[in-house]
Amino acid sequence: MLSATPIFTVNADLAAILRFGRTPYGERRVIDIEGGTVSGARLKGRILRGGADWQIIRTDGTADIQARYTIEADNGGHILVSSEGLRHGPPHVMEKLGRGENVDPSQYYFRTVMRFETADPAHAWLNNILALARGAREAQSVRLDVYEVM
Template sequence: MRLEDYELPTPDFEKLFRAEVLLSDPFPLGEAGGGYREIVAVTGGSFEGAINGEILDFGGDWGLLHSDTINELNTKYLLKTDDGAYISVECSGKLIMDYEDMTGSGDGDNADYYFRQTIRFTAGEKKYSWLNEIVAVAVSVITPDGNVCLDAYKLV
């Protein structure tokens, strides 16, 4: 069989929720081999969509700035749904922007930076166990006050 003979499904996305993740000022660790490391605490927030609730004041992002433009993100935080279930969130991604200039417009389609993440959910409650079985991604922007707004999608 030739490569072009394989029929593969075209990916589609189903929106899970929109979230605003509130952040602290960064804690700079400095040059850490392979880049400049800083930690930014997650201090709260909310999410609405297929599931709703609050983002707890628990977790953070361990960013590694590889150059003046490439930030490799590694974020972990905790969701609490409106019905009291806890869901762990782990994000990996890239924020590509001019850090010398720090001029991101933050208005979605017109943002002058690239901010994308993959998401891994861990849920113990049976009602939310379907989150353990999906591949999810997020499209994100930096808000004018320095927080993150993201739309999370399930890859179907």
């Protein structure tokens, strides 16, 4: 069961895609996370520069996503985020996303499993939960609505 509403929303600003080409695992890409915001009832803050999204585009077109980044909460506490997920959809929809066009997120699947680590007592509750996020890819950003797994 998931929380009825998102516990917070991540809006991450992204750099251009760095393409490595086809490796033995698939088409490898890295997208630096340049900043962003976190807003919601249980967490507010900003995303610090220095994180990235490492992707492998599988032969079936699915993006296998592994992201690591840091949130600075509004109280100054730091929260490490580890997120792994999948994004896929019909080829014509994924081509639109690839061109940076806005696509209704209901037209493709974008989900991540999230874990957190912090020494901040005000946000220590994050150390003991798993979260699922429903994502939306925009031209230069990603939005994740984050739900607590109950």
